[in-house]
Amino acid sequence: MNGPLRFGYGTNGFADHPIDDVIAVLAGMGYDGIALTLDHQHLDPFDADLARQVRRVGARLAAADLAVVIETGARYLLDPWHKHSPTLTSPDGRERRLDLLRRAVGVGADLGAEAVSFWSGTVPAGVPTPWPGSCWLTAVPAWSRRPSRQGSSSDSNPNRE
Helix, strand or coil, rough: CCCCCCCEEEEEHHHHCCCHHHHHHHHHCCCCCEEECCCCCCCCCCCCCCHHHHHHHHHHHHCCCCCEEEECCCCCCCCCCCCCCCCCCCCCCCCHHHHHHHHHHHHHHHCEEEEEEECCCCCCCCCCHHHHHHHHHHHHHHHHCCCCCCCCCCEEECCCC
């Protein structure tokens, strides 16, 4: 690890706060960064006005001197009935997860994020064992080839829930 240890806090712990309040509270408490989960309440990656919202959030983060990483673990963003679904290992709906990851990389680049975090997801019941591994191996190259505008990196975690 280069440089001093820094502390950040995830927006999942502030589900009932508007993003501007989250940023103000975390900066006021002395945190160095924020793990921004793309979700309905803080920064919706599917909102038609996403570009303007990203610019506004980026300005707030800069003014508060907070570093940012992007999290993609919103519980019901893609499916209001099933937590974290679909996943990269889902035979149906996997493209929606890939679309979210592509959008997350774009948001991360626009915000100057140090990382974009994602996970493969749990293997749905009845899915044959070789399927998840092949999903993982084909999914990462499919969305990670997008050029980074500001040097965002991707952090992948193939662990199961």
